Amino acid sequence: MKRLAFKILAPTILLGLFGAARSYAQIENRVDVNVPFSFYAGSTLLPAGSYTISPISGAPLTLLVRSENEKVGVVIETVPAEATNLPKETDLVFDELAGKHFLSMIWVDGSSMGYQVLPSPMHEQLLNKQPQHSHRYAKASHIRKEK
Numbered sequence: 001m002k003r004l005a006f007k008i009l010a011p012t013i014l015l016g017l018f019g020a021a022r023s024y025a026q027i028e029n030r031v032d033v034n035v036p037f038s039f040y041a042g043s044t045l046l047p048a049g050s051y052t053i054s055p056i057s058g059a060p061l062t063l064l065v066r067s068e069n070e071k072v073g074v075v076i077e078t079v080p081a082e083a084t085n086l087p088k089e090t091d092l093v094f095d096e097l098a099g100k101h102f103l104s105m106i107w108v109d110g111s112s113m114g115y116q117v118l119p120s121p122m123h124e125q126l127l128n129k130q131p132q133h134s135h136r137y138a139k140a141s142h143i144r145k146e147k
Contacts, residue, residue: 033139051068
């Protein structure tokens with residue numbers, strides 16, 4: 001009986017995992033954004049400016065945030081997030097805590113799945129002190145991979 005259950009459940013679980021990974025990998029090529037304020041991406045403070053966000057090959061939930069001139073770059077870890085409403089625009093959401101901005105979410109137009117950035121220790125500490133906080137947004141352009 002256990003053997004039969006394993007034969008039935010194993011392919012179903014694997015199919016679910018592969019389907020889930022595919023549905024979370026929505027940044028097909030890159031997202032371009034101009035952030036008008038300095039912000040933290042992970043533990044790294046980035047100056048205001050233009051950035052490109054792109055997935056790391058083979059790790060769709062690991063993203064590279066790189067300045068337009070490619071002088072500054074940081075790798076961030078994310079987890080999947082599900083939107084209550086389908087985003088009509090590509091947005092970056094920043095938690096505003098103690099006068100600092102932390103990249104917290106990335107929503108891609110037309111997809112109910114987004115990215116929640118794993119908080120740095122400083123971000124997490126401030127979230128614990130101030131659970132009710134404001135958000136700032138930066139509109140982005142979602143650049144799809146050309147076929």
